Amino acid sequence: MITVGCTGGxxxxxxxxxxxxxxxxxxxxxADRIAARLIEPSQPAYDAVVEHFGAGVVADDGRIDRxxxxxxxxxxxxxxxxxxxxxxxxx
Numbered sequence: 314m315i316t317v318g319c320t321g322g323x324x325x326x327x328x329x330x331x332x333x334x335x336x337x338x339x340x341x342x343x344a345d346r347i348a349a350r351l352i353e354p355s356q357p358a359y360d361a362v363v364e365h366f367g368a369g370v371v372a373d374d375g376r377i378d379r380x381x382x383x384x385x386x387x388x389x390x391x392x393x394x395x396x397x398x399x400x401x402x403x404x
Contacts, residue, residue: 323387344404351403352377361399366392 317334321327331341351358354375362370362377366385372378386393 347404348400349379351400352382357403358400362396365395365399 317339319327319330328343328345331343335341350356352362353359359377362382366382370378370382370385372381382396386396
């Protein structure tokens with residue numbers, strides 16, 4: 314079995330590459346997908362994210378508004394570190 318790691322910054326095409334690999338039969342483990350699932354309601358990181366970042370990152374449907382959260386964390390290194398501290402252990 315060949316193991317390949319795909320890393321890169323935001324918007325660098327990681328998801329596109331993973332989709333191409335999946336289409337060709339590769340088994341893909343995406344840390345981004347895992348992190349997204351961890352902040353869903355009733356999942357391990359949800360309450361901690363809401364507690365730290367407040368109701369302003371919760372959409373009307375009760376899920377985390379990922380755009381609102383991104384606008385907070387990608388403009389503030391301390392807030393990004395806080396989010397990483399919440400989510401990364403689960404990933």
